Amino acid sequence: MNTLITNVQIITQETPNRVLTGQAVAIEGAWIKAVGPEAELRQQLADFTVLDGRGRVLMPGLINAHNHFYGLYARGLALTRPMSNFHEILQYLWWALDKSLDEAAVYYNALVPAIASIKHGVTTVIDHHASPNAIDGSLDQIEAAMAQVGLRGILCYEVSDRDGKAVRQAGLQENERYIQKCRAARGADPAHLFDGLVGLHASFTVDDETLASAAALCQSLERGVHIHVQEDWVDNDLSEERYGHGPLARLYKHNLLGPRTICAHVIHSDDVDLRLLEHTQTNVTHQPQSNMNNAVGRADIFHMREKGILVGLGTDGMTPDIKAETRTGYLLHKYALHNSNVGWQEWHDILLHNNPTIVRRLTGQPVGQITPGFLADMILVDYYPPTPLTGENGWGHFLYGLVDAPVDTVLINGRVVMQNKVVLGVDEAEIAAASRACAAKVWERFQQQ
Template identity: 30%
Template sequence: MTATAAPLDLLLLPTWLVPVEPAGVVLKEHGLGIRDGRIAFIGPRAAALKLSANEVRELPGMLLSPGLINAHGHAAMSLFRGLADDLPLMTWLEKHIWPAEAKWVDEAFVRDGTDLAIAEQLKGGITCFSDMYFYPKVASDCVHNSGMRAQIAIPILDFPIPGASTPDEAIRQGVELFGDLKHHPRIKITFGPHAPYTVCDDNLEKIRVIAEELDAAIHMHVHETAFEVQQAVEQTGERPLARLGRLGLLGPRFQAVHMTQISEDDLALLVESNTSIIHCPESNLKLASGFCPVERLWQAGVNVAIGTDGAASNNDLDLLGETRTAAMLAKAVAGSATALDAHRALRMATLNGARAMGLESEIGSLEVGKAADIVAFDLSGLAQQPIYDPVSQLIYATGRDCVKHLWVAGKQLLDDRQLTRMDEQQLTATAIAWGQRISGHNE
């Protein structure tokens, strides 16, 4: 782990450094150097202090880790947070969310909702998120302006959606946006067919062909509930995952979101195709959708990442809290206290998310040469003492309010819990105004 002679832009000196790769490692009294937005040095504190650096930051009592990666969500739905709680999935969607979207979602809604989500995620230690929502061009502009990193999935359904009156129009917009942002350093465009029950074979075939041509990923809700699977079997005799396999969609570029229902055949198909799973435990719990068998998938070699889902069904974008829930739930589902230990849980929230998005060579671990997407968690508080294993403490005893600093590509976007590029008071006021309009208190 060496550094060249040019001075570092920034040298960080935390108490603990958790690189995630290699697995299970905690480096104590080490330094991390950043140059030109990338990690240029990792080594013992004594060696770090001999280096020339334009800025040195002492981070006592802090744990430095890769930025968290929220591998599934619907950012602008933050403006629907708490709108229709405690309802089953299809009732929630058909009677409340879809009508609200038809009435309220436009470019202004998506801009304001995405900005709100970006700010919440940055304050929670998230440096990269996956977004699947309407007006993806607007969302990508928000990401660009914020300095954050994101995967933007183009939503495609068989019926008209805000911003696209046909699936062909949505696909065309996606191809155009893919071309426009092909060389963007922080934004990756993928295709997001909504779910097996909302997209027909013909449209899935079109998406598969285009995704292959562009080497783009596909991000899709799959096997979210037992009802979805049962209905598909009754209507077609085929499980949705099997149908996607038959159509040639599964593979290392396919991101299957939720997967609460997994048979032996499903598991074999996931392993064989090298498909990634995005686990959203709190949304699944709240909507009583079922349990993704994380430990079983992990032991079979399936890449499992983690997402919050949208704030309308979660109701927060707290990936650290989500990871704690995932670790606890994995143990209960597997019937084993050793399932999804703290170090693997952190890996699921970082490197596994990067791998699912095809970004593992760029982000997800603290390694020399990778982008400097980094979060500093403050473990010096009363509720974190005493510390035997800082990673266990992070996962099981720490909340997102302990996120102190955050960098994306070496740029500091959170400094001492304060956003550096966004106006928190303005974002809050805008969100309150939307809430008043949507609830009818301001019409």
């Protein structure tokens, strides 16, 4: 379908940023065809379906650069053991929960947050998945859930050695199978919604043989890895103790760093680590709410930026709302550093420039701007600026206004996937009921471990 979006204030997110009024956006198939004077485009494109923005703000869709959909089933879960540090949080909560997932659970705990992501204006999610007792086809289940609501995704299966060699092998195969499937689909359609990475849990849970296997996959499939790095000191300490090198030195040694790799967290790093990231142009993602929740420390994103490292933002499964994550991160660093002047443009760049750059590096797809030739991923927000809105002050309007404004309409690949605040084609109450039934069984298995 071809659409002409009219009656909007457009934040283009071009460099330099522009705010356009009296202009319309023409979408042909999955792509932005033109941005120009409304009267002219209406005349030229009379056969396009008009979508009246009713004076709202139109901006590029948002991206969540590190997420775990399966974290949904921790909501309301009764814990079986006390957890006093990060390693125990992994052992007693996350590694027990992911072992309790079956195929149906993988599907529902992706579908519910996929719907929520769209409601918060997120149009792409980069997910990191684990379900050691339901590995084969698990990424297809997540893809099916996301495709049902039209959400774009970059998926991977989190390989580790924690459940033995057979499980590790199955994880590697799932990544390989899924990436090959996405490559074939992308070959037929450059706007294809899905792509894959080679997922690894963290340095301290993968031996050198696993890293070598992952590196071979990355080389043959032309992809990078998606891995947690230095989230807690345990990653540094156990990597040194077991394998003789720190996490980033190990990844570098195995040729796993680069512009197609995502290292999530990077909290406990030194300048040698940062040099490796900068030298290899590796992507880093920051997850402030999760870091506070696990009390693992504060990533020095300002230092990383000074060193020339591209830092994006994810939610780590804490929330589907990347807007809320952004403001929390913005406040966290001011609070922690006792400095009200720290961080402004950095946050704009992290969310609205670096996250789209990460997607482009991983998939080659142009997202994150309202510009002809870009994919038509965009959101209409119930925000009517009460003060002048310009290309220069757009970030102030985002951080203190747009962040709280309801998202009304979402387009992904040119398709309207939410309109009048309703995600199309799904019955949310029915899906939530099916999810609850599924979660009850998952919780039962969790309690038995």
